[in-house]
Amino acid sequence: MQAVTFQAPGEVRVEERPEPDLLARDDAIVNVDATGVCGSDLHIYHGRVAIEPGFTLGHEFVGTVVAAGDGVTQVTEGDRVLGCYCSACGNCFFCRRGDFHQCDDGRVFGHGKTLGSLQGAQAERVLVPHANLTLRRVPEEMSDDAALFAGDVMGTGWHAVDQAGVRAGEAVAVLGLGPVGLCAVQAAKAAGAATIVGIDSVEDRLEAAEAFGARPVHLMEDEPRAAVKDATDGRGVDAGIDAVGHPDALELACRLTRKAGTVAAIGVYAERVQIHMGVVWIKALTLKSGQANVIGHVDRVLAMMAGGLLDPTPLVTHHMRLADAPEAYAVYDRREALKIVMTP
Ligand SMILES: [Zn+2]
Ligand SMILES: [Zn+2]
CATH class of the missing domain: 3.40.50.720 (NAD(P)-binding Rossmann-like Domain)
Structure with missing residues (x-):
């Protein structure tokens, strides 16, 4: 599958990467329909946040569940879902207090080894750990562009x-x-x-x-x-x-x-x-x-978006193909875009 990988500061590449496999009972695999380029991707792009060359970038995504382990109960194959930018275990001291953003086993998509070695979502497919917490069904009438924000920027x-x-x-x-x-x-x-x-x-x-x-x-x-x-x-x-x-x-x-x-x-x-x-x-x-407790807020944020109280869609200034990711990063780096949505 195609994926956007970090190479060196100022250089990302669209590469062929292996398909993800389910590793745990509560994993899911999502076929990505839309993925965002975010300000925190730029920290990596600028070398301010160091990650391994060849690591897949991206932490904002909307897509369709194509596989799920038998421990996944909240979403099922065929569901249209959005992902939160990070995963949380749901069982540690912090998760039990609702502080999912401080989970002892928290992992952030597309941020390399230091944030849990979780390959990113700027790819055709993405492996999602703890899918019961990390994923949400997208309300039917909500666009991909809008839903993308619930798991990161609006949250x-x-x-x-x-x-x-x-x-x-x-x-x-x-x-x-x-x-x-x-x-x-x-x-x-x-x-x-x-x-x-x-x-x-x-x-x-x-x-x-x-x-x-x-x-x-x-x-x-x-x-x-x-x-x-x-x-x-x-x-x-x-x-x-x-x-x-x-x-x-x-x-x-x-x-x-x-x-x-x-x-x-x-x-x-x-x-x-x-x-x-x-x-x-x-x-x-x-x-x-501190970073945002997006998992803790995502249901409320989605409901407010569905109810028209929040509407991030005017922030989407660019739609681009995943294959054009190097150009997307360059455009974003020049501050010419507020939000770039890429489609595989
Ligand atoms: Zn982001
Ligand atoms: Zn936890």
């Missing part, structure tokens, strides 16, 4: 809003309007936020945020702190969401958030960074962080 945007404890009538600032930030804008709206300030420096992304109900604020051309003060009677937002993963964004989120508010850092951090702890302490901020 992550929702997680940020959930972590920040956003309640009806509150004010939220979203810093960074990439796909996750834009999904966080939608999720904040769905959670009942009355005021959403969306901050970025890319005009298209500001326009998208505005279309989703946010007040667009240009990071450099506008004055984010003044804009937030203006929108909140000088108090600051109840929740600040850092969807960038850069200390400048985290610091600004802390500055924009009101006393006793919550800052959720959903952007990726893998290194030591400095922020002004005095600001955090004196304002009694709550700081939440």
Whole structure:
């Protein structure tokens, strides 16, 4: 089968790879109909996250179950399903608490040995461990493009809003309007936020945020702190969401958030960074962080998408063939796309 493999920083290739086989009773094999290119794939593409050459990339997928072990009870052959970006065992200390994103046996698709040696979904077929937890049936009327988001990007945007404890009538600032930030804008709206300030420096992304109900604020051309003060009677937002993963964004989120508010850092951090702890302490901020508990949220997110409360489809800017993956990565790297959906 064809698969997109990492070769070296800046180089991916479409290669012939062996068909996956069922290895455990609760494994399933999914024939991939659509797979996304994601910001976290770019971390690998840039060499910031190191994986083995020849490893299959990708962690966003929608497809059809073509084989399932006898321990798979929640989906069956022929079902149209979406995958979560990671798998979880369902039985460890953390899974029993519902913290599936911290599973002791958690594995992320397409991220090499360090994240569980689970071959990726940018391929014609993908092996799915713990399929009862990792897969969900796609509601009949939902498009592949939309469903793709439930297992990763929208689940992550929702997680940020959930972590920040956003309640009806509150004010939220979203810093960074990439796909996750834009999904966080939608999720904040769905959670009942009355005021959403969306901050970025890319005009298209500001326009998208505005279309989703946010007040667009240009990071450099506008004055984010003044804009937030203006929108909140000088108090600051109840929740600040850092969807960038850069200390400048985290610091600004802390500055924009009101006393006793919550800052959720959903952007990726893998290194030591400095922020002004005095600001955090004196304002009694709550700081939440970590990758998203997508498995924990996926049913609710799917239901909200099916009910029209969340709609990620405007974020899909490109459809490409899996065979054109090197071009897709190059386009994404040039920030010319929000979401690229590839079909085998
Ligand atoms: Zn992703
Ligand atoms: Zn577990």
